[in-house]
Amino acid sequence: MNGGAGMALISALVMLLGAVFTLLATVGLHRFDDVFARMHAAGKASTLGLLLILLGAGRRLTEPGDALKLGVIGVLAVITIPAGVHVIARAAWLRVLGSPRTPPSSTYSSW
Amino acid sequence: MRYRVFLAGWLVVVWLALWRDLSLANLVSGVAVATATIFVFPPPGDRGRLIVRPLALLRFFGTALWAIVRANIVVAWEVVTPANQINEGVVAVNLHANHPTVITLVSHAIGLAPGTMVIDVEDQPDGSARMYVHVLHLREIEDVRREVLDLERLALAAVAGRATTEEGAV
Amino acid sequence: MTETIEYLTLALLAVAGLLALVRVGRGGSLPDKVLGADTLILVLASGVAAGAGVTEDTTFLDVLVVVTLLSFAGTITVARYVERRGARA
Secondary structure: OHHHHHHHHHHHHHHHHHHHHHHHHHHHHHHOOOHHHHHHHHHHHHHHHHHHHHHHHHHHOOOHHHHHHHHHHHHHHHHHHHHHHHHHHHHHHHHHOOOOOOOOOOOOOOO | OHHHHHHHHHHHHHHHHHHOOOOHHHHHHHHHHHHHHHHHOOOOOOOOOOOOOHHHHHHHHHHHHHHHHHHHHHHHHHHHOOOOOOEOEEEEEEOOOOOHHHHHHHHHHHHHOOOEEEEEEEEOOOOOEEEEEEEOEOOOHHHHHHHHHHHHHHHHHHHOOOOOOOOOOO | OHHHHHHHHHHHHHHHHHHHHHHHHHOOOHHHHHHHHHHHHHHHHHHHHHHHHHHOOOOOHHHHHHHHHHHHHHHHHHHHHHHHHOOOO
16 A cells, blocks of 8 residues: 555665664774774764664554564663763773873873 | 652563563553562662652753754764864863762763763762763863753753752752 | 665665674774774664564564663673773783
């Protein structure tokens, strides 16, 4: 039926947008030379990519229980991904840069 | 107390989602399991000082979601264009609240917002917290501080019930 | 038309996974590799979700929940190791 085919097309386009953002996240892993810039790209873009893919898949699946499960996965992703990125950032700052604290609001060059 | 009810409600939603079948039996068993879990394992840091305001909490989540959309537009532009506008730096911000839940909410919002990321949070000797924020496009230090303190104001209004920021408010 | 878009989605996710894997192998320091691994598992989770959306088969959604939580636990574990013991892998 026409409505079903249109809905499937919209879901596919939303999922494609999510895949594009995820790809941008991993391209960012290679484009930047500094681990913190890579964290900015990978953490933020892959979160939105996953959320868009979940949104597209949720429109496609008909059971409300399935859509609720995808929603729970989305909330878990938004809670855990920034926390993981922060923990890596803290470890990189304390260990890789050498000195535990540099003065606040200073700029640094990548090692 | 309302904080614990809020967490128990979230556990019920997860229970229903994992069972995939939104029936009354699952709802009742979910409420039973969630209540038992919350009272056997109380959430850390909650000594009755947190008040959940649903409207302010929704406003906070809405701000965070809009922030991640803005962040990805910035990231997409940065990855695709060849020229570099990156000027990295770390800014220290003195927070007003030192309750772990409020600091966690602010850190997550900063992690989702464009160009900012929390590196470390230190406890100062006088009891307040100091947050070190890594910024990708650093122009004005005071702009970063204002953004972080705005987010902190929203978070305090959402879970602490105070719109103004006083010393040691939570 | 819809099928072409779906195949393109899965192909883009495959390329993204490959790029993340290269970063895990090549990365300059241990935090780089941890970041690559975290992103790789996230691409994996996105791929499972996209597959569930394309084939309308909801068997593997529980895998998504477990994978998200496990990647979080693993990332934190390795990051705390780096804090204690240094970043030279």
